[in-house]
Amino acid sequence: MEEGLLRYEKLAEDLGGIIVAGNLRPGERLPSVRRLSRERRLSVSTVLQALHQLEDRGLVEARPQSGYFVRHAAARRAPPDPRSTPEEPVPVDVSQRLMHVLQAGVRPGIAPLAAALPSSSLLPVATLQRLYGGVVRRHPQLLEGGSHINMDEPALVRQLVLRSVGWAGPLAAAEFVITNSCTEALGLCLRAVTRPGDTVAVESPAYYLMLQLLETLGLKALEIPTDPRSGISLEALDLATRGSRIAACLLVPNASNPLGSIMPDENKWRLARLMVERAVPVIEDDIYGDLHFGNQRPRPIKAFDHAGNVMLCSSFSKCLSPALRIGFVAAGRYRPQIALHKTITSGGTNPVTQLVLAEYLESGACARHMRGLRRIYQRQVEAMRAAVARYFPPTTRITEPQGGFVLWVELPADVDTSALYEQAIAAGVGYVPGELFSASGMYRNCLRLNCGNPHTPEIDNAVRRLGELMDS
Numbered sequence: 001m002e003e004g005l006l007r008y009e010k011l012a013e014d015l016g017g018i019i020v021a022g023n024l025r026p027g028e029r030l031p032s033v034r035r036l037s038r039e040r041r042l043s044v045s046t047v048l049q050a051l052h053q054l055e056d057r058g059l060v061e062a063r064p065q066s067g068y069f070v071r072h073a074a075a076r077r078a079p080p081d082p083r084s085t086p087e088e089p090v091p092v093d094v095s096q097r098l099m100h101v102l103q104a105g106v107r108p109g110i111a112p113l114a115a116a117l118p119s120s121s122l123l124p125v126a127t128l129q130r131l132y133g134g135v136v137r138r139h140p141q142l143l144e145g146g147s148h149i150n151m152d153e154p155a156l157v158r159q160l161v162l163r164s165v166g167w168a169g170p171l172a173a174a175e176f177v178i179t180n181s182c183t184e185a186l187g188l189c190l191r192a193v194t195r196p197g198d199t200v201a202v203e204s205p206a207y208y209l210m211l212q213l214l215e216t217l218g219l220k221a222l223e224i225p226t227d228p229r230s231g232i233s234l235e236a237l238d239l240a241t242r243g244s245r246i247a248a249c250l251l252v253p254n255a256s257n258p259l260g261s262i263m264p265d266e267n268k269w270r271l272a273r274l275m276v277e278r279a280v281p282v283i284e285d286d287i288y289g290d291l292h293f294g295n296q297r298p299r300p301i302k303a304f305d306h307a308g309n310v311m312l313c314s315s316f317s318k319c320l321s322p323a324l325r326i327g328f329v330a331a332g333r334y335r336p337q338i339a340l341h342k343t344i345t346s347g348g349t350n351p352v353t354q355l356v357l358a359e360y361l362e363s364g365a366c367a368r369h370m371r372g373l374r375r376i377y378q379r380q381v382e383a384m385r386a387a388v389a390r391y392f393p394p395t396t397r398i399t400e401p402q403g404g405f406v407l408w409v410e411l412p413a414d415v416d417t418s419a420l421y422e423q424a425i426a427a428g429v430g431y432v433p434g435e436l437f438s439a440s441g442m443y444r445n446c447l448r449l450n451c452g453n454p455h456t457p458e459i460d461n462a463v464r465r466l467g468e469l470m471d472s
């Protein structure tokens, strides 16, 4: 045995060497655990330790009941490491740059890799059209009413409660507020529990729209290191909330934007408990919860909350249509303040759309659509990963999203994705520069790609042009 190497490390090194040298090719099966144990005279647990190390290095993957297989080169790209973040909260100033990026990204002729929007070809538009026609015919009074008191449609709330049975609890009908989008829900929650000048703990990198909300409400962001696989660091959150007052914790625990991470249940449970102990309200964005790639719908943090301290926000923008502009918050004990803010902000939520959505959710079409959509998004994300691995500089790191449809890419340290943005637009490709996911200007060598569109030759070509730009 080589000096210094433990037995399992030696085995991992030997197997890794064979894979890197190409003697075991992508997709090929490794010798079984039993065979390795017999031939190398190692215990089964030592062999498994070696295989887990190879899994961590991204070289192999376990397939249930089948054994260990060599991963494809694209899949072997490691995700970025979590970064340490500033210890102090900072004011946010991303809106101007962000608006410029998003507007440029939707210009005609620009490949749609910037905003996280699904292709219209994936949305059940014809079904929604039919439902709108039917609802308006059967319920003409919905077009006559007008009220500045929010009228949540009971049929929709009932469907939302029923959907939560499997993964949250169920949630209580009395805690819901129906909103115009997830964005509105998040804004209402923030307004209900913060005052200008307060600090809000966010993931790092954080979804830029959350940073914009903090900016417009005069709030500071405290960036918490976040792991591309397991989400926000509980140790860092624990430290951050020990001494100083944090007004809220705002996060996307299921298939986060931009990392695609899903927090393990254990971490969700610990976070729910810790935030109650520290009296910090939790605002949870679960918009990608239904778009998981694994077999099981991941649970929200709300499922572990017994104190009414978690506000669960979501919408149907990512799975049915962003044009519906309909979302909700299950607001726990903050519901009265949130309902008040809803009333004074936008009165109510379109009653026709509420009923259309209720009818759609009630139909079996919805479950079928979601099953198909999850598979399609997963394929598109994999195709985009493979394209980035092919066209971007060799040391590029790429996330392995566990759901949703965005990809986070970390380039070599000297690449500046903000500086390259105009050149990318001139080359006909959009993306969101990494810097816009941080209040303190981190991630200048990162970018986010939208994988909401089928990976056509045009999209592949756009990724190639982007890769050339990042390599120049």
Ligand SMILES: Cc1ncc(COP(=O)(O)O)c(C=O)c1O
Residues within 6 Å of the ligand: 116, 181, 182, 183, 184, 207, 209, 252, 257, 285, 287, 314, 315, 316, 317, 322, 326, 327
């Ligand atoms: C995490 C997250 N939350 C909220 C939204 C916005 O949702 P909505 O269209 O319902 O406002 C998005 C869209 O990109 C998102 O990624």
